[in-house]
Amino acid sequence: xxxxxxxxxxxxxxxxxxxxxxxxxxxxxxxxxxxxxxxxxxxxxxxxxxxxxxxxxxxxxxxxxxxxxxxxxxxxxxxxxxxxxxxxxxxxxxxxxxxxxxxxxxxxxxxxxxxxxxxxxxxxxxxxxxxxxxxxxxxxxxxxxxxxxxxxxxxxxxxxxxxxxxxxxxxxxxxxxxxxxxxxxxxxxxxxxxxxxxxxxxxxxxxxxxxxxxxxxxxxxxxxxxxxxxxxxxxxxxxxxxxxxxxxxxxxxxxxxxxxxxxxxxxxxxxxxxxxxxxxxxxxxxxxxxxxxxxxxxxxxxxxxxxxxxxxxxxxxxxxxxxxxxxxxxxxxxxxxxxxxxxxxxxxxxxxxxxxx
Amino acid sequence: xxxxxxxxxxxxxxxxxxxxxxxxxxxxxxxxxxxxxxxxxxxxxxxxxxxxxxxxxxxxxxxxxxxxxxxxxxxx
Numbered sequence: 001x002x003x004x005x006x007x008x009x010x011x012x013x014x015x016x017x018x019x020x021x022x023x024x025x026x027x028x029x030x031x032x033x034x035x036x037x038x039x040x041x042x043x044x045x046x047x048x049x050x051x052x053x054x055x056x057x058x059x060x061x062x063x064x065x066x067x068x069x070x071x072x073x074x075x076x077x078x079x080x081x082x083x084x085x086x087x088x089x090x091x092x093x094x095x096x097x098x099x100x101x102x103x104x105x106x107x108x109x110x111x112x113x114x115x116x117x118x119x120x121x122x123x124x125x126x127x128x129x130x131x132x133x134x135x136x137x138x139x140x141x142x143x144x145x146x147x148x149x150x151x152x153x154x155x156x157x158x159x160x161x162x163x164x165x166x167x168x169x170x171x172x173x174x175x176x177x178x179x180x181x182x183x184x185x186x187x188x189x190x191x192x193x194x195x196x197x198x199x200x201x202x203x204x205x206x207x208x209x210x211x212x213x214x215x216x217x218x219x220x221x222x223x224x225x226x227x228x229x230x231x232x233x234x235x236x237x238x239x240x241x242x243x244x245x246x247x248x249x250x251x252x253x254x255x256x257x258x259x260x261x262x263x264x265x266x267x268x269x270x271x272x273x274x275x276x277x278x279x280x281x282x283x284x285x286x287x288x289x290x291x292x293x294x295x296x297x298x299x300x301x302x303x304x305x306x307x308x309x310x311x312x313x314x315x316x317x318x319x320x321x322x323x324x325x326x327x328x329x330x331x332x333x334x335x336x337x338x339x340x341x342x343x344x345x346x347x348x349x350x351x352x353x354x355x356x357x
Numbered sequence: 358x359x360x361x362x363x364x365x366x367x368x369x370x371x372x373x374x375x376x377x378x379x380x381x382x383x384x385x386x387x388x389x390x391x392x393x394x395x396x397x398x399x400x401x402x403x404x405x406x407x408x409x410x411x412x413x414x415x416x417x418x419x420x421x422x423x424x425x426x427x428x429x430x431x432x433x
Contacts, residue, residue, distance in 0.1 A: 057431060256417065263420030270427070311413045 052281055056273045059187065060266055062108045062195050067187040079187060084110065111192040115177040123173075148172050148313060155317035160213075160324050164317070167209055171202060172313040179265060179305035183298065193308075194265040196258065203254035203261075206316040211250075214323030226326055253319055257312060264308050268301045368430035372423060379419035383412050 064085040072080035084105050094101040105113075126137035134142055148169045152161040175193060182191025192198050215223045227250075229242040275294040279287050358366075390408040394401040 053431070259421055259424065260413075260417030263424045264416070266427075267420055267423060307409060307413050311410065311417075314410065 052277045056270060056277060059273055060191070060194050060269050062106050062190075062197075064104075064106055066107055066110060069186055069188070107190050108192045108195045108198060111181060111190055112178065112198065115174065115181055115192065118181070119173055119177055144173075145169055151310075151314050152317050155314070156321040156324055160321075164209070164213070164320055167205070168313050168317055171205070171316060172309050175202065175261065175312055176305065176309035179309060180302070182265065182269070183301055183305065191265050191269055193261055194269060196262045199258045199262040202312070203257040206257060206312075206319065207251075207254040209316075210319045210323050213320050214326075217324050218326055222326070253315075257315060261308050261312055264304055268297070268304055272297050272301070364429045364432075368426045371426040371429065375419050375422045375426065378422075379416060382415045382419075386411050386415065 064083060066082045066084060067079040068082065069078045070076070070080045084107070088104050090104055092103040092105075094103055122137075123141060126141040129135065129138055145165075149161065149165050152165050152168050156164060178192040178198070181189055182194065183189075211223075214226075218226060227243055227246045228239055229246045231238050231242050272294050275290050275297060278290050386408060390404050393404045
């Protein structure tokens with residue numbers, strides 16, 4: 001839960017820097033209604049036409065207004081606007097040493113909060129009835145947590161897994177819920193992981209925890225020694241090449257995590273919006289084909305939501321496990337774990353003879 | 358041709374090349390998975406899990422270049 005709150009806080013901070021430079025709705029546009037999916041609202045108060053790419057970009061990018069279907073200006077409408085910046089008055093700013101951190105909530109921030117609240121409610125309700133033989137929601141949640149724990153065990157070994165399972169569970173469920181909430185209809189729900197600041201924050205957490213785990217296992221000296229990439233001291237002249245490459249390798253892995261999650265979510269939504277936008281670009285009568293293919297894309301997006309959360313968690317566990325695998329205090333604990341050495345349960349590399357004393 | 362036109366053209370051609378890359382990559386992966394499952398049907402669920410993981414990774418790499426194309430097309 002603390003990791004959760006920290007995730008939120010970091011995402012908030014980084015997300016706000018982006019909100020300042022995103023597409024602003026200067027002229028609320030006339031949008032034609034698509035009643036099946038409700039992703040585009042109907043004619044607003046000011047009837048100015050907007051072109052399709054800008055509209056699509058607006059749906060995916062961060063912004064300061066939330067559009068919700070409701071009753072405003074004396075009639076029911078698909079897109080009543082709630083300007084978040086006007087709500088807080090633009091006052092939520094942290095001044096720290098010359099720079100300002102703009103903490104005013106934006107669309108994606110509200111989605112992150114909402115995902116967190118849903119998560120807390122689901123797990124809070126589910127975790128109440130603990131029993132040796134679980135029933136109901138607790139049973140189902142235990143299935144999912146067990147799934148994440150298996151990811152951790154297969155990547156880090158049984159000894160270390162339980163230390164990092166809380167973080168991996170937080171990451172998995174938070175990303176999963178954010179991805180899935182972005183698929184709900186109405187512009188009210190936007191996909192928070194489609195904001196690169198959010199995914200940078202998540203990958204940054206993995207990075208911090210990976211380095212922390214590596215330093216804890218290898219010691220500071222061992223950690224820097226491993227940055228040479230295993231090249232022995234006798235070949236010292238290779239070090240000026242190896243060390244920059246290894247340091248870059250430290251950063252490319254979280255970068256890949258970031259861009260993979262971000263691009264998958266944004267690309268999925270772009271494709272759906274393009275397909276539905278064909279209705280407006282070509283003619284009204286392509287809507288059966290357009291909606292059918294968009295439904296297929298939505299199914300794919302549900303699948304991709306799960307897969308991306310799983311991949312993020314698995315790669316985080318893998319990176320943490322790589323850092324843990326070079327630790328030196330594994331020999332001390334060999335009697336405990338029966339001579340288990342190296343990453344993973346079934347590794348036979350370096351396994352000591354079973355007659356341990 | 359103006360710079361803007363060139364960037365749009367580049368975005369379009371780039372997107373097509375991205376899809377060629379991912380199609381080839383995941384196609385080969387799927388072929389190998391099918392073959393492995395055909396050889397040993399009992400291993401099919403393990404192969405399926407590995408296939409999904411590998412396809413997500415390949416797709417991630419493709420989406421790097423897709424994002425570059427998007428940036429070219431959108432930075433008007």
